[in-house]
Amino acid sequence: MQSSLFDDDTRQTLSIEACAKTLAVSEATVRNWIKTGYLTLSNKGHVSHASVMQFKREILGKEKLYQRANKSQKDSHNHLLISADFLARAQSSEPANEALGKDYEDSLSDSYKNQEGIYYTPEHIVNDLFNLSDTSVKHKTFCDPCCGSGNFLLRALDLGFKPENLFGFDIDPVAVAIAKKRIFDHTGFVSNQIICADFLHLATTQETGHYDYIFTNPPWGKKIAKSEKDRLSRLLQAGNSLDTCALFYFACLHALNTHGVLGLLLPDAFFNVSAYADARASALSYQITRLCDYAKAFKGLQTNAVGLVLTKQENDAARQIDCLYENVHFQRTSDSLRHNPKYIFNLSCNNDEAALITHLYRIPHLTLEGYARWGLGIVTGNNTKYLRDKPEQGYVSVYKGSDITPRVLKTATNFLGTDFSQYQQVAPLHLYQAAEKLIYKFISSRLCFFYDTEARFIINSANLLITDDKFPISMSLLADLLNSELLNWLFKKLFNTHKVLRSDLERLPIHAQFLTDGHFIEADYLNALNIEKTEHGTFRIKK
Structure with a gap:
């Protein structure tokens, strides 16, 4: 039988080829x-x-090199070994293209990509987002502050930028090496302006330079210490927008020349979550030219990717913004965004729908903010351990989100022991035991509320609210309003989320002057608001 390569212990060396x-x-x-x-x-x-x-024995046996060595190991990888492999490929005569960057990204573990916020932009999105009519770009400068393996840099070359006018930054030396190799293979130019550096740090020390065009896909949700986020936010004047993608937005603005163009690929949370309101207010002070929803662009991420393009000049409210949503092109005005609560960029709306939303908020109204107490469903910390599927002595029925419908609760199929001290998170018991309350689905793209008068308990896929005595309408009537087609339409068009958040509910307009404590009739409510339902199931202002 032929012996293996290592059976002969007397062999002292191996050729590089054999190794x-x-x-x-x-x-x-x-x-x-x-x-x-x-x-x-x-x-x-x-x-x-x-x-x-x-x-x-000591390295390969314990830490797999990369994905093709062990595709099931997606929560860890040996970054040093992967780096060595791809640095070697970037330094070789092997042509470097988008596939090399994709191979490198695929070799990184999911946990590492999540930690660093690394998701390289697909070429078709780069080409669509970075699409210019400027014919003088050969005299302009371009920068990608998070250049990765260079997809935006290569797109800049295709659009006519000179290689000596390209600048790129990334904290990953492997990605930088691949990007530089791609530029060299494309142009023969050896660039010393694609560097391994932290653009956020440079931006806060005024060392980034200034550029005519900046297009990038910044890290989303990169894990950095809150103290560092606060420091960066203070230096960049970012307000309460502390996520790394928002910090990069402000850093890019600092590095952009007046009348320069900024393009960013961002998570959809940037456009509708309260935490980003300061960043959205900033963007609305400039001339936004494009908003493009690219749906779920990255494997393993449930969030949509949305492109934002703006010019660093004073906003012209009359100028239309080119929008793309679900492959439909339409236009919006910046004022239609500015009038939304918290400056939400509700990209799913056309101008007519946006006008209706503005109409609803212009009519005098109340909101739930300051008028309600809120409670989360019980979080046990271990449902398998604590929940029972049959009633037992000392246990109470608990209801989950899927049990809730607007008119009835489904029969309880979960039961929980009444020693509430053993659970991870429990709202004050008097909220669950209130004589009346509203319970609602938390994980849902629709509003679904039930008026409870039997002191029922709920678990964490359901939440509750109790209005104050000074709130002008009853809770039963409020439940009918929140379940109405109009409020559901508004919730979807304004927030477009799969979670029913307290902060969103507190922004919904409640026109109490058109409601009485009698039975809610939606047609009468619409008529009072001068709104009518269309044959397509949507709504419009009466003409």
């Missing part, structure tokens, strides 16, 4: 591991057999 075949990598990767000290080079270009054995 590459043994370890199932390229010869360039072996050379890079020699440079980084993982393998020991012996005489005449051979690798020490002992170092290969040690490397295979």
Whole structure:
């Protein structure tokens, strides 16, 4: 029987070619591991057999190189080894293209990408978002502050920017090496302006330079200390918008020339979540030219990716914004966004729908803010341990979100022990035991409220609210209003979310002057608001 390569312990060295075949990598990767000290080079270009054995036993045996070595290991990876492999490929004569950057991204674990907020932009989105009519770009400068493997930089070259006018930053040396190699392969130009550096840090020290065009996909939700976020926010004047994508938005503005163009690919939360309100207010002070919803652009991410393009000049309220939503093109005015609560960018609305929303908010109204007490459903911390599927002595019925309908609760199928001290999170018991309250689905894209008068308990897929005595309408009537078609339409068009958040409910307009404590009749409510329902199931202002 033929012996394996390592059966002969008397063999002292391996050729680089044999070593590459043994370890199932390229010869360039072996050379890079020699440079980084993982393998020991012996005489005449051979690798020490002992170092290969040690490397295979102590490193490859414990930490898989990359995804193709062990595709099930998606929560961890050996970043040093992956870096060595891809640096070698970037330094080789192998042509560098988008696929090399994609291979590198795929080699990184999901947990690492989540930690660093790394999701490289697909080429079709780069081409659509970064699409200019400017014919003088050969005299302009371009920067990608989070350049990754260079997709936006290569797009800039295709649009006519000169390679010597391209600038890029990234904290990942491997991505920077791939980007520089791609520029060289495309133009023959060796750039020293694509550098490994933290653009956020440079922006706060006024060392970024200033550019005519900035297009980038900044890290989404990168995990950094709150103290550092607060420091960056203070220096960048970002207000309460503390997520890394918002901080990059403000950093890019600082580095953009007057009349320059900024394009960002951002999570949809940037456009409708309260935490980003300061960033949206800032964007509305400039001339927004495009808003494009690219749906779920990244594998493994449930959030939509939305493109924002603006020019750094004073906003012209009369100018239309080109919008793309669900492959439909239409136009909006910036005023139609400015009048939304918290400056929400509700991209799913056309101008007529936006006008209706503005109409609803212009009519005198109340909101629930300051008029209600709120409570979360019970969080046990371990439903399998604590919930029962049949009633037992000392247990009470509990209702989950899927049990709630506007008119009735489904029969309880979950029961919970009454020693509430053992659970992870419990609202004050008097809220659950109130004589009347509203309970509602939390995980839902629709409003679904039930008026409860039997002191029922709920678990964490349901929440509750109790209005104050000074609120002018009854809770039963409020439940009917919140379940109405109009409020559901408004909720979807304004917030477009799959969670019913307290902050969103507190922004809904309640026109109490058109409501009485009698039975809610939606047709009468619409008529009082001068609104009519269309044949397509939507709403419009009466003509």
